[in-house]
Amino acid sequence: MITLLGCGDVGPIHEPVDRFSTLVKPTLAEADLRFCQVERVYSERGALQVHSGDAHSRVQPGLADIFSQCGFDVASVASNHAMDWGPDALLDTLEVLRARGIQTVGAGRDLAEARRPAILTRDGVRVAFLAYCSVLREGYAAKTNQPGVAPLRVHTYYAPAEYQPGMPPRIVTIPYEEDLAGLVEDVRSVRDQADVVVVSLHWGLHFIPRAIADYQPVVARAAFDAGADLILGHHAHVPKAVGVHDGKVCFYSLSNFIMSAPPAKPERHEIFAKRYGIELDPDYPNLPYGTDSKRSLIARARLSKQGVERVSFLPVLIDRSLRPEVLRSGDPRFDDAVRYMNWASEGYAPAFKVEQDEVRVA
Numbered sequence: 001m002i003t004l005l006g007c008g009d010v011g012p013i014h015e016p017v018d019r020f021s022t023l024v025k026p027t028l029a030e031a032d033l034r035f036c037q038v039e040r041v042y043s044e045r046g047a048l049q050v051h052s053g054d055a056h057s058r059v060q061p062g063l064a065d066i067f068s069q070c071g072f073d074v075a076s077v078a079s080n081h082a083m084d085w086g087p088d089a090l091l092d093t094l095e096v097l098r099a100r101g102i103q104t105v106g107a108g109r110d111l112a113e114a115r116r117p118a119i120l121t122r123d124g125v126r127v128a129f130l131a132y133c134s135v136l137r138e139g140y141a142a143k144t145n146q147p148g149v150a151p152l153r154v155h156t157y158y159a160p161a162e163y164q165p166g167m168p169p170r171i172v173t174i175p176y177e178e179d180l181a182g183l184v185e186d187v188r189s190v191r192d193q194a195d196v197v198v199v200s201l202h203w204g205l206h207f208i209p210r211a212i213a214d215y216q217p218v219v220a221r222a223a224f225d226a227g228a229d230l231i232l233g234h235h236a237h238v239p240k241a242v243g244v245h246d247g248k249v250c251f252y253s254l255s256n257f258i259m260s261a262p263p264a265k266p267e268r269h270e271i272f273a274k275r276y277g278i279e280l281d282p283d284y285p286n287l288p289y290g291t292d293s294k295r296s297l298i299a300r301a302r303l304s305k306q307g308v309e310r311v312s313f314l315p316v317l318i319d320r321s322l323r324p325e326v327l328r329s330g331d332p333r334f335d336d337a338v339r340y341m342n343w344a345s346e347g348y349a350p351a352f353k354v355e356q357d358e359v360r361v362a
Contacts, residue, residue, distance in 0.1 A: 001309065002032035002122045004198070006232040006299035008254035010066060010075075012322065013059050013261060014286065017066040018053070020258045023325045027298070027314065032122040034072045035129065036257060037202065037234040038104075039079055043092035046085030056262055057081040058089055064096045066253065066258060074118050076200040078106025078149045080235065083140040087147035091230030106131025106200065107149045108313050114142035114150040115182060117190045125303050128194035134175075134203035134215070134222035135235055152179045152197055153202065154215050173215035180222055187226035187357055195305045199228045202235045204253055207276045207290045209238055210344050212252055217243065221249045229308045230301055239297050239341060242313065244349035250312040251362050254346075255296040256287065260322050264288035283320055292338035294318040295340060300327065300358060312358040315341070328357045 005028060012020055018132035021028075028034055042061045067075060075097060082090050090107055097104050103118040117128045132152035133140075142148030153176040158169040187197055201219065205211045220231055224245050231250035233240065240253035263285040264272075272278055278290040287293055302309045315327045315337030327334040338359055342351055353360040 002125050002256075003030065004033045004035065004127065004301045004303055005031040006198075006254060006301070007034070007036040007070075008257040008296055009039045009234055009237065010036045010070075011059075012063065012258055013040070013056050014064060015064055018069055020066060020323055021069045023319070023323045024316075027326045028071050033074070033120060033127060034070065034322065035198070035232065036067070036072050036075050037200065038067075038075050038077045038093070038097070039094045039259065041082060041085055041089040042096040043085065043089035045092055049084055049086060049137070049139070050210040052081070052084040054081060054084055061092070061096045064100065066102045067097060067102055070258070072102055072127070073120060074103040074105065074129050076106040076129075076173060076202065076234070077104050078114075078131040078133040078200065078202050080133060080135040080137070080140070080202065082107050082133070082149050083137070087169050090147055102131075105129050106133065106202075107147075109147050111142040111144055111148075111150070113319070114148060115186050119190070119194055125196065125305055126194040127196045127198060127303060128190045129198050129200065130183070130190065130208070131200035132179075132183055134201065138264065139281055151176070152183055152203070152219065154213075165229045166269065173213045175182065175215050175219055180219065183219070184222055184226040187223060188227050191227035195232070196303045197228045197308055198230045198232060198313070199223050200232045203233060204236050204240060206236045207238060207272065207278060207293075209278070209292050210240065212241055212348075216252060217245070221245055224248045230311065231300055238292045239295050239344060241345040241348040242341065242352075243345070244315065244350065244361065248308070251297065251299050251313070254299060256289065256293055256318060257296055257316075257324055258322070260286045261288055262286070264292030287318065287322060295337065296324055296339070311361045312355070313341075314358055315359065326357075329354060
């Protein structure tokens, strides 16, 4: 039996990076496997793509030390920022991580490499990881002879919700048929090579608490039906539902883990208020993703050669120094985190059960 810990988005832009992991290192050290999502590119090459608008998504390669300090074994590079600075910066990022002994999934020199699984073995248990992204700008998806990200793109349609003119429309989201078929094919292909298959999905609606796009449960069920055992979701920068589908667990969003960004400009405050209906937290100027973005989770799974034996999560709160702190039972902040996750997961999972310092998913 081994323990897997799955963490959310990682990509601090401020130095020294070694300060961010100080509170969480003891918890990470207890695991046999550690997984995270990479939010930046680590390179001195490339050109900012005109449609990305996110200049701070490229940082100096030395800032990738944060992944070594946390002891991550495997990381998804399938993010919406992976191609912000073009293919050279993406490929440099893969090399920077691999040079640190971290296996990567979800991006590559071509589509075949982007969809290639990473298979890690601990105590005889083989665990396969795959990763995909649903929030890709034009040109970011890997192709047969083009670097990029493993795509799981989504069509968006707007349909009348009722007969009255001017009423808000119903938003319909449907995954690209060919991308979903590719994910299903990848899961089925690796199923016989591993005891456990973990799928990472960079997807969903960012910043808005609780909201789940209707394509997400569709994709989750398709992945599980194909043979996936666990889904680790990212991108939203806020915790989302933990869902249970036919006894298998999907973390729709693990939120931020170790992130920092420049303080928000006035127009960002206005956008967040009008578009997302949320406020930025004045106590967290370098975590400008909303007041709930300091909430986080670490997914914890006990794995064996028979599959996933137990799934839980560790409630995490990011402090004002942007250090993730694992909360403990008996702490009022722990109780608040459990209440929040029960609220966020209503309709997706039964009520959670607290067992010592972790929260069990039925």
